[in-house]
Amino acid sequence: MGAEDQVIALSWGPLSPEHGTDALIEGVKVAADADTEVHAAIFGGDETSIARYEAKAQRLGIDQRVHLLGTWPAARLAALLTEADILVEPSTDAGLTPPALFTFLASGRPVVLAEREGRDRLVAPGVCALTPGDRLGIGHELAELAADAELRSRLPASAGDFVAKHHGHTCLR
Numbered sequence: 001m002g003a004e005d006q007v008i009a010l011s012w013g014p015l016s017p018e019h020g021t022d023a024l025i026e027g028v029k030v031a032a033d034a035d036t037e038v039h040a041a042i043f044g045g046d047e048t049s050i051a052r053y054e055a056k057a058q059r060l061g062i063d064q065r066v067h068l069l070g071t072w073p074a075a076r077l078a079a080l081l082t083e084a085d086i087l088v089e090p091s092t093d094a095g096l097t098p099p100a101l102f103t104f105l106a107s108g109r110p111v112v113l114a115e116r117e118g119r120d121r122l123v124a125p126g127v128c129a130l131t132p133g134d135r136l137g138i139g140h141e142l143a144e145l146a147a148d149a150e151l152r153s154r155l156p157a158s159a160g161d162f163v164a165k166h167h168g169h170t171c172l173r
Contacts, residue, residue: 020090030139
């Protein structure tokens with residue numbers, strides 16, 4: 001992506017407003033305006049939705065920071081997550097449990113999760129960056145995480161412990 005020595009925020013899933021794609025791209029603009037070097041690697045979507053969001057990034061002047069990379073199979077998601085500095089689940093659908101949330105939390109990477117009613121039941125405080133699912137909430141979290149390497153390392157440790165304790169095989173059994 002040409003983003004060496006930059007902070008990579010990765011998102012995986014369908015591309016649409018209700019899945020938070022607009023808020024994420026606009027959030028990258030907010031983070032860029034805050035002088036942070038955040039790039040978004042967004043996986044998912046078909047050619048039409050990718051073209052639409054590429055045009056949006058270009059209109060916002062951040063087309064060099066937003067990388068729409070097409071589909072990626074769920075079976076190979078773990079390999080993809082190791083390439084990111086931050087994982088983002090920006091979905092704005094209140095009834096949708098993010099499909100990869102627990103995979104994200106167990107990945108060893110900090111997670112930015114859009115607030116929606118009921119999502120606070122899925123994660124404990126301090127496990128991830130639970131933020132308003134709009135451009136400002138996501139943008140400010142990306143900027144804060146990009147600027148604070150210690151925070152980027154603290155959140156994943158808390159998330160890993162949380163997933164093992166509350167969502168692991170032994171717990172569910």
